[in-house]
Amino acid sequence: MKLTVRDIFEKKSELIENDIEIMAWVKNLRDSKNIVFIELSDGTCFKPIQIVVDKELENFEEVRKFNLYTGIRVFGKLVETKGAKQPIEIQAKEVELLADSLSDYPLQKKRHTFEYLRTMEHLRARTNTFNAVFRVRSLLSFAIHKFFNERGFLYIHTPIITGSDAEGAGEMFQVTTLDIENPPKNEDGKVDYTKDFFNKRTHLTVSGQLQGEAYSLSHRNIYTFGPTFRSENSNTARHAAEFWMMEPEISFADLHDNIALCEDMFKYIISYVLENAKDEMKFFDSFIEKGIIKRLEDVISKDFKVMTYTEAVEILKQSKEKFDYPVEWGIDLQTEHERYISEKVVNGPVFIIDYPKEIKAFYMRENDDHKTVAAMDLLVPGVGEIVGGSQREERLDILEKKIKDNHMKIEDYKWYLELRKYGGVKHAGYGLGFERMVMYLTGMKNIRDVIPFPRTVNSCDF
Amino acid sequence: MKLTVRDIFEKKSELIENDIEIMAWVKNLRDSKNIVFIELSDGTCFKPIQIVVDKELENFEEVRKFNLYTGIRVFGKLVETKGAKQPIEIQAKEVELLADSLSDYPLQKKRHTFEYLRTMEHLRARTNTFNAVFRVRSLLSFAIHKFFNERGFLYIHTPIITGSDAEGAGEMFQVTTLDIENPPKNEDGKVDYTKDFFNKRTHLTVSGQLQGEAYSLSHRNIYTFGPTFRSENSNTARHAAEFWMMEPEISFADLHDNIALCEDMFKYIISYVLENAKDEMKFFDSFIEKGIIKRLEDVISKDFKVMTYTEAVEILKQSKEKFDYPVEWGIDLQTEHERYISEKVVNGPVFIIDYPKEIKAFYMRENDDHKTVAAMDLLVPGVGEIVGGSQREERLDILEKKIKDNHMKIEDYKWYLELRKYGGVKHAGYGLGFERMVMYLTGMKNIRDVIPFPRTVNSCDF
Numbered sequence: 041m042k043l044t045v046r047d048i049f050e051k052k053s054e055l056i057e058n059d060i061e062i063m064a065w066v067k068n069l070r071d072s073k074n075i076v077f078i079e080l081s082d083g084t085c086f087k088p089i090q091i092v093v094d095k096e097l098e099n100f101e102e103v104r105k106f107n108l109y110t111g112i113r114v115f116g117k118l119v120e121t122k123g124a125k126q127p128i129e130i131q132a133k134e135v136e137l138l139a140d141s142l143s144d145y146p147l148q149k150k151r152h153t154f155e156y157l158r159t160m161e162h163l164r165a166r167t168n169t170f171n172a173v174f175r176v177r178s179l180l181s182f183a184i185h186k187f188f189n190e191r192g193f194l195y196i197h198t199p200i201i202t203g204s205d206a207e208g209a210g211e212m213f214q215v216t217t218l219d220i221e222n223p224p225k226n227e228d229g230k231v232d233y234t235k236d237f238f239n240k241r242t243h244l245t246v247s248g249q250l251q252g253e254a255y256s257l258s259h260r261n262i263y264t265f266g267p268t269f270r271s272e273n274s275n276t277a278r279h280a281a282e283f284w285m286m287e288p289e290i291s292f293a294d295l296h297d298n299i300a301l302c303e304d305m306f307k308y309i310i311s312y313v314l315e316n317a318k319d320e321m322k323f324f325d326s327f328i329e330k331g332i333i334k335r336l337e338d339v340i341s342k343d344f345k346v347m348t349y350t351e352a353v354e355i356l357k358q359s360k361e362k363f364d365y366p367v368e369w370g371i372d373l374q375t376e377h378e379r380y381i382s383e384k385v386v387n388g389p390v391f392i393i394d395y396p397k398e399i400k401a402f403y404m405r406e407n408d409d410h411k412t413v414a415a416m417d418l419l420v421p422g423v424g425e426i427v428g429g430s431q432r433e434e435r436l437d438i439l440e441k442k443i444k445d446n447h448m449k450i451e452d453y454k455w456y457l458e459l460r461k462y463g464g465v466k467h468a469g470y471g472l473g474f475e476r477m478v479m480y481l482t483g484m485k486n487i488r489d490v491i492p493f494p495r496t497v498n499s500c501d502f
Numbered sequence: 503m504k505l506t507v508r509d510i511f512e513k514k515s516e517l518i519e520n521d522i523e524i525m526a527w528v529k530n531l532r533d534s535k536n537i538v539f540i541e542l543s544d545g546t547c548f549k550p551i552q553i554v555v556d557k558e559l560e561n562f563e564e565v566r567k568f569n570l571y572t573g574i575r576v577f578g579k580l581v582e583t584k585g586a587k588q589p590i591e592i593q594a595k596e597v598e599l600l601a602d603s604l605s606d607y608p609l610q611k612k613r614h615t616f617e618y619l620r621t622m623e624h625l626r627a628r629t630n631t632f633n634a635v636f637r638v639r640s641l642l643s644f645a646i647h648k649f650f651n652e653r654g655f656l657y658i659h660t661p662i663i664t665g666s667d668a669e670g671a672g673e674m675f676q677v678t679t680l681d682i683e684n685p686p687k688n689e690d691g692k693v694d695y696t697k698d699f700f701n702k703r704t705h706l707t708v709s710g711q712l713q714g715e716a717y718s719l720s721h722r723n724i725y726t727f728g729p730t731f732r733s734e735n736s737n738t739a740r741h742a743a744e745f746w747m748m749e750p751e752i753s754f755a756d757l758h759d760n761i762a763l764c765e766d767m768f769k770y771i772i773s774y775v776l777e778n779a780k781d782e783m784k785f786f787d788s789f790i791e792k793g794i795i796k797r798l799e800d801v802i803s804k805d806f807k808v809m810t811y812t813e814a815v816e817i818l819k820q821s822k823e824k825f826d827y828p829v830e831w832g833i834d835l836q837t838e839h840e841r842y843i844s845e846k847v848v849n850g851p852v853f854i855i856d857y858p859k860e861i862k863a864f865y866m867r868e869n870d871d872h873k874t875v876a877a878m879d880l881l882v883p884g885v886g887e888i889v890g891g892s893q894r895e896e897r898l899d900i901l902e903k904k905i906k907d908n909h910m911k912i913e914d915y916k917w918y919l920e921l922r923k924y925g926g927v928k929h930a931g932y933g934l935g936f937e938r939m940v941m942y943l944t945g946m947k948n949i950r951d952v953i954p955f956p957r958t959v960n961s962c963d964f
Contacts, residue, residue, distance in 0.1 A: 042759070111754070139926050161716075162920065163716075175721070214682070220682055230683060237675070239962075244677065251624075254627070255954060259545035259633065260546050261506070267728065292526075459624060462625070492716075493661045500661075
């Protein structure tokens with residue numbers, strides 16, 4: 041197998057003093073008169089490997105003129121460099137040009153703003169910041185799969201295209217094969233959707249939860265993890281039109297089982313990233329958000345608190361804090377409220393439970409007070425809400441009434457209601473916005489900077 | 503933690519002779535006069551656990567009337583049953599009704615056709631076959647992630663919505679927020695896409711490969727794994743409008759590195775499923791496709807052969823076999839040809855490489871003969887092609903010419919061409935249609951039966 045730069049650092053004790061071959065890109069090049077130092081990177085780890093090229097080398101003059109991001113092959117001896125900044129380097133015996141890089145390469149040494157880098161989404165992953173962000177994104181994905189696999193949860197691919205346009209979680213994109221210039225019409229002069237690909241109007245999903253419930257009621261413990269969509273015209277640093285959601289669903293389980301699972305998962309995935317992305321996390325701590333490692337370590341060392349919505353509202357009302365949005369029982373908590381609770385009151389992660397039923401989705405289980413539902417939001421310092429979930433309404437009559445009260449069509453939910461007719465045991469679940477979690481772990485402040493090719497209002501390039 | 507049925511089988515040596523509690527569904531119920539036997543399942547494993555309810559039990563009369571798929575809680579002693587069909591059973595001391603199941607439950611004991619079960623996608627996962635299919639699907643997903651994670655590959659989420667409508671891999675769905683009843687028009691009377699959500703026409707992706715290449719040229723070894731779409735009007739057992747694709751991409755690598763990776767991965771994921779889904783694979787072997795375990799074990803024990811397209815065509819021409827499609831150099835191989843090669847000639851998996859450039863995609867690397875490209879298809883017995891891939895054209899001038907020759911717009915590929923300007927080293931990759939692989943592993947013959955909620959022509963329910 042070919043060596044990667046990661047391999048060299050991981051296996052350095054067995055490779056040291058040996059001749060090795062590495063193919064990678066010139067990330068930096070310092071040219072003294074008689075010697076050239078190359079920082080060589082292949083993107084497999086955060087650190088580059090230093091190459092030392094002596095003027096004795098046959099093609100020394102060629103090497104010193106390499107542009108940034110030239111692809112090269114280096115053959116040479118791996119040696120320890122006691123006292124130097126980098127622990128090891130390669131003394132080059134051969135340097136071969138593999139792929140040229142033109143001199144107008146846009147990522148020159150100077151630092152670029154994230155905004156500028158967004159104009160070159162195909163190249164920005166080559167910078168330190170984005171190299172680290174996308175490694176953390178990948179590790180976080182794997183941590184999620186590993187956590188659930190170890191607990192016997194099934195990964196279910198819920199559909200992206202949906203025939204329901206009323207899941208109530210947000211505005212939706214339409215999916216069609218009709219010719220919009222000249223769509224077929226029916227007798228009433230309306231667009232004839234029986235001619236569309238699926239014989240009906242279809243949209244992009246906003247959540248896999250309802251379908252996930254069907255599989256929770258067959259396989260007990262499942263999770264979904266896939267892209268979801270919102271067509272809201274929100275041009276903010278926290279909204280993307282396309283993003284990934286992770287939604288577990290557990291049967292024979294109530295809200296407290298759900299809270300326990302969420303706390304376990306949250307700690308597990310943070311620990312996994314801290315453990316497996318040490319260099320990247322140090323970089324974020326130094327250059328993106330000071331103190332982020334400490335903040336995350338604090339989170340995983342604490343027992344998460346649980347507080348009812350009613351208690352939270354009381355605390356907010358009695359606080360001396362001046363909020364932009366006034367607090368009354370019945371309001372949806374704003375980020376300022378959520379952060380106050382988790383930062384000033386609890387000083388750590390906290391689940392808020394039992395929200396007023398009017399501000400929560402139709403499928404959440406009504407509590408015995410008939411005023412609240414068995415919902416839970418996880419609030420964390422620095423962010424506010426990061427997870428939302430609930431126990432699901434398993435009682436057929438109450439669920440039917442909720443659907444009608446919300447002016448949704450019963451026939452659209454026939455299958456969902458049937459899940460309650462046949463062994464519809466208590467079940468619960470939650471959703472984690474994956475990009476929000478990547479932002480939380482890296483300190484990155486704009487969702488556009490944690491998605492490889494972000495899709496936002498007016499922006500769908502590359 | 504609550505016990506699952508899987509836990510009981512896995513931890514039976516420590517649980518035996520102890521009182522345990524289990525919550526699950528009634529999968530089967532045999533009522534003798536003085537005793538009731540319940541097969542209890544919670545979907546966490548293929549096997550049910552047997553519950554024995556004696557007439558001494560207080561609510562014996564209630565228990566014997568349970569409908570199929572009633573959710574119950576059982577408390578009782580786990581005992582060994584020497585000589586019986588099942589190795590262990592629970593002698594019930596308490597049976598509690600958790601969730602009723604109505605008597606019109608549609609999945610009664612008799613066997614149903616897969617076609618009938620497709621009319622109830624929300625319930626069919628409760629049957630033996632679909633319980634097993636979706637566990638294998640989940641395990642296969644995890645095997646893919648595990649394989650690539652162990653090798654340091656980054657998982658990249660490539661975008662679902664794309665601004666390019668010319669990737670050349672198939673017909674595409676349009677994504678829009680325009681009001682199709684009354685779309686905005688520009689001065690020419692055409693639909694004004696500057697008013698659409700992304701300020702342009704957008705579609706659902708057919709492949710993440712091109713974007714994957716950008717990340718291979720930053721992080722070296724990456725893979726994508728996500729939903730892809732085709733709007734072809736193909737109402738066959740092998741076509742779905744929405745399906746998952748897995749596409750690795752490796753840099754500093756040529757076709758032979760690609761072949762080696764693909765063979766490693768293919769064997770790894772099959773081994774993982776054989777190892778982790780023993781009961782399910784036995785079921786498929788008995789009831790879905792006789793001999794499937796042996797066929798898969800054969801595949802992982804063999805070195806995969808490599809043959810050029812030109813050699814394959816020669817062999818096919820010289821064979822005595824009567825093909826529906828005549829063979830000439832230049833044709834696209836049909837399934838009958840692929841199966842003949844892998845079943846009759848090689849008797850095992852075989853990579854066919856170096857296909858005529860006219861029948862392959864524009865991005866595949868042209869060979870020195872100027873007639874073929876460095877493509878590879880993996881053919882397996884029983885199926886034919888299961889993986890397709892290639893080395894990518896890294897030479898700017900040749901790639902530009904290919905784009906023009908294919909009547910594609912250079913400006914749409916500006917970013918893709920730039921990847922070749924700046925350190926565009928040799929790279930390669932392949933794609934595995936995930937559902938095809940699930941079908942291959944389970945013996946299921948219709949793609950609708952390996953997708954939780956399939957989307958096909960005229961069908962987008964649930």
